[in-house]
Amino acid sequence: MAEMTNNKPIILEVKNLKKFFPIEKGxxxxxxxxxxxxxxxxFFINEGETxxxxxxxxxxxxxxxxCILRALDPSSGEILFLKDSGEKVDIAALDDEExxxxxxxIQMIFQDPYASxxxxxxxxxxxxxPLFVIQRMTNREERQARVTELLELVGLRPEYLQRFxxxxxxxxxxxxxxxxxxxxxxxxxxxxxPVSALDVSVQAQVLNLMLDLQRKLNLTYLFVxxxxxxxxxxxxxxxxxxxxxxxxxxxxxxxxxxPLHPYTAALMEAVPVADPRVQSxxxxxxxxxxxxxxxxxxxxxxxxCQYAIDICSKEPPELIELRPEHYVSCHRAHExxxxxxxxxxxxxxxxxxxEAK
Amino acid sequence: MTIIRWGIVGxxxxxxxxxxxxxxxxxxxxxxxxxxxxGDLAQDYARRHDVPTWxxxxxxxxxxxxxxxxxxxxxxxxxxxxxxxxxQAGKPVYVEKPxxxxxxxxxxxIDACETANAKGAVPLFVAYYRRSLNRFxxxxxxxxxxxxxxxxxxxxxxxxxxxxDELNPDELxxxxxxxxxxxxxxxxxxxxxxxxxxxxxxxxxxxxxxAANQAGHYPAEDIVSSVFVFESGVQGVGTWCFSTxxxxxxTEIVGSKGRIAYSTFDDAPITLTTSAGTREFAIGYxxxxxxxxxxSVVDALNGxxxxxxxxxxxARTSWVMDQMLTSYAGKKVGC
Numbered sequence: 001m002a003e004m005t006n007n008k009p010i011i012l013e014v015k016n017l018k019k020f021f022p023i024e025k026g027x028x029x030x031x032x033x034x035x036x037x038x039x040x041x042x043f044f045i046n047e048g049e050t051x052x053x054x055x056x057x058x059x060x061x062x063x064x065x066x067c068i069l070r071a072l073d074p075s076s077g078e079i080l081f082l083k084d085s086g087e088k089v090d091i092a093a094l095d096d097e098e099x100x101x102x103x104x105x106i107q108m109i110f111q112d113p114y115a116s117x118x119x120x121x122x123x124x125x126x127x128x129x130p131l132f133v134i135q136r137m138t139n140r141e142e143r144q145a146r147v148t149e150l151l152e153l154v155g156l157r158p159e160y161l162q163r164f165x166x167x168x169x170x171x172x173x174x175x176x177x178x179x180x181x182x183x184x185x186x187x188x189x190x191x192x193x194p195v196s197a198l199d200v201s202v203q204a205q206v207l208n209l210m211l212d213l214q215r216k217l218n219l220t221y222l223f224v225x226x227x228x229x230x231x232x233x234x235x236x237x238x239x240x241x242x243x244x245x246x247x248x249x250x251x252x253x254x255x256x257x258x259p260l261h262p263y264t265a266a267l268m269e270a271v272p273v274a275d276p277r278v279q280s281x282x283x284x285x286x287x288x289x290x291x292x293x294x295x296x297x298x299x300x301x302x303x304x305c306q307y308a309i310d311i312c313s314k315e316p317p318e319l320i321e322l323r324p325e326h327y328v329s330c331h332r333a334h335e336x337x338x339x340x341x342x343x344x345x346x347x348x349x350x351x352x353x354x355e356a357k
Numbered sequence: 358m359t360i361i362r363w364g365i366v367g368x369x370x371x372x373x374x375x376x377x378x379x380x381x382x383x384x385x386x387x388x389x390x391x392x393x394x395x396g397d398l399a400q401d402y403a404r405r406h407d408v409p410t411w412x413x414x415x416x417x418x419x420x421x422x423x424x425x426x427x428x429x430x431x432x433x434x435x436x437x438x439x440x441x442x443x444x445q446a447g448k449p450v451y452v453e454k455p456x457x458x459x460x461x462x463x464x465x466x467i468d469a470c471e472t473a474n475a476k477g478a479v480p481l482f483v484a485y486y487r488r489s490l491n492r493f494x495x496x497x498x499x500x501x502x503x504x505x506x507x508x509x510x511x512x513x514x515x516x517x518x519x520x521x522d523e524l525n526p527d528e529l530x531x532x533x534x535x536x537x538x539x540x541x542x543x544x545x546x547x548x549x550x551x552x553x554x555x556x557x558x559x560x561x562x563x564x565x566x567x568a569a570n571q572a573g574h575y576p577a578e579d580i581v582s583s584v585f586v587f588e589s590g591v592q593g594v595g596t597w598c599f600s601t602x603x604x605x606x607x608t609e610i611v612g613s614k615g616r617i618a619y620s621t622f623d624d625a626p627i628t629l630t631t632s633a634g635t636r637e638f639a640i641g642y643x644x645x646x647x648x649x650x651x652x653s654v655v656d657a658l659n660g661x662x663x664x665x666x667x668x669x670x671x672a673r674t675s676w677v678m679d680q681m682l683t684s685y686a687g688k689k690v691g692c
Contacts, residue, residue: 024660025359025659026359026657026658026659026660026661027449027479027657027658027660028359028361028425028658028659030359030659140588140609162376245469283383
């Protein structure tokens with residue numbers, strides 16, 4: 001799947017990534033099975049690009065992100081990262097010391113800015129900590145100058161340096177988190193639901209800040225989210241996960257306009273529209289998400305899929321490139337004519353619409 | 358399913374048929390070691406029951422890495438020490454009833470199992486096996502289904518003659534020596550009756566008892582009379598006498614719409630009397646009477662079920678018996 005596109009090199013390539021968690025039961029915690037949280041996932045991200053990773057809760061998107069950061073050790077697979085030096089390394093195979101230095105190039109933005117900032121540290125210490133720990137920037141004045149610069153970069157005033165997290169709003173806190181992530185001049189930022197804890201009015205500000213920073217600093221984002229409107233706003237391409245597997249990857253507009261996988265189409269259906277005249281015509285998903293501890297045979301989505309046929313319950317579909325740069329894992333993708341959200345220029349209101357009668 | 362490998366501390370009489378083969382026959386369970394202070398008897402038990410390892414030292418069995426869980430089948434006076442030793446070794450414990458000499462020892466055992474091991478708590482189960490026998494589950498089913506309406510009171514009458522081996526003061530059985538058993542035959546037998554009532558009617562809140570030794574054959578009490586009230590408001594009365602001419606084993610649970618009468622130790626049919634008449638339920642006992650409860654212990658250890666008899670539930674029964682025996686000087690009540 002991986003190739004250089006738009007003349008930009010691939011900065012991250014995930015190949016056949018698996019992360020299985022053992023199921024331990026009883027007092028002796030003996031393993032009785034495995035949760036296949038990430039099950040043979042492959043994708044790539046070009047430098048300067050934003051790849052959205054979407055799916056329902058528990059589909060494995062956060063686990064994938066944590067494996068890339070090596071916050072979790074993958075069960076198998078490769079995570080190839082193109083370092084600033086031009087060297088390509090397999091993150092999955094690095095030891096702790098090697099990861100320590102690589103982490104200056106890969107940073108993470110967490111979901112909850114209320115939980116990810118130490119309430120006992122002021123902003124200078126919070127944002128300056130990676131400079132001290134990773135870059136050994138022991139000179140406090142030097143560190144303060146860099147933190148001041150970072151605060152200005154994310155739209156915060158330098159006089160906030162001595163304040164503590166409780167003094168900030170949710171949006172401001174997430175700006176602090178972003179400033180901390182930028183402290184080491186990373187090239188890849190993994191943002192795990194970075195705006196889902198924020199008020200809707202603040203979400204757009206943070207998203208626009210991320211876009212602005214991407215343009216200024218040539219950042220690459222892996223943007224993990226469940227909100228399709230948010231993902232649409234920021235992503236160049238989108239990967240859709242279901243029960244640990246990627247079922248579709250495509251350039252954003254095409255995915256929203258012409259989804260190839262029934263699950264993707266159903267996800268779009270789930271996005272609420274703030275217009276009482278708009279009526280959905282698509283069939284809603286029925287049944288529960290399959291258990292990653294005991295997934296169904298064949299295509300994991302087949303028990304909930306209205307288009308499922310015999311083969312769907314027997315053989316797992318391959319992820320194939322059905323259209324240029326548009327990959328899908330569905331036995332019937334070539335024959336289904338799924339409806340997306342209409343005109344790609346109106347994607348800010350996802351979901352098929354009909355005027356209410 | 359994971360196989361739980363058991364070791365028995367004290368492979369005496371109770372383990373011959375009631376429990377030992379149950380440990381071998383329960384699903385996911387095996388008996389891999391036995392211990393008795395008399396090594397010849399331990400070896401003999403191991404040979405007869407096809408157990409691969411025997412010991413004459415409890416610590417050696419408890420610390421055997423091939424042993425996952427410990428069954429303490431000694432008299433009550435050593436339950437506490439062996440339970441604490443097993444807990445400190447990080448091994449779950451299944452201990453014979455009554456749980457200990459008194460309630461204070463029960464609390465110490467529970468504390469040890471909750472805190473003694475650095476890896477965390479170890480489970481503690483007690484062999485009140487009637488909680489898992491079909492015969493008694495039928496009674497629970499009748500009560501839970503409202504067959505006798507709201508339960509009003511319980512009446513226990515339990516009489517037995519003096520046994521022949523209790524007539525020789527120089528060779529008294531340990532079951533009538535309070536220092537070893539925690540009391541007399543009342544403690545040994547009423548424990549089952551009271552524990553089952555705890556299971557089906559909930560904890561007893563208030564207890565008054567009168568205990569004495571009327572026949573004078575041994576140091577322990579031989580008669581106990583008690584009135585008690587459950588947390589639910591159900592009232593109870595019981596008389597246990599171990600120097601009568603004949604035997605009576607009858608518990609009656611009386612409700613607003615009927616009554617259930619049953620024997621705790623023999624297999625006489627359970628009777629249900631309501632306005633529709635009297636029905637009988639003849640339900641016997643399995644050969645290895647502890648096997649159903651052992652199965653629940655094994656399932657709980659494997660994380661696929663729960664055991665209805667734990668240290669916490671068994672300690673309540675010890676507390677009730679302590680209260681019933683407070684008037685008897687031979688009883689050392691811990692708290």
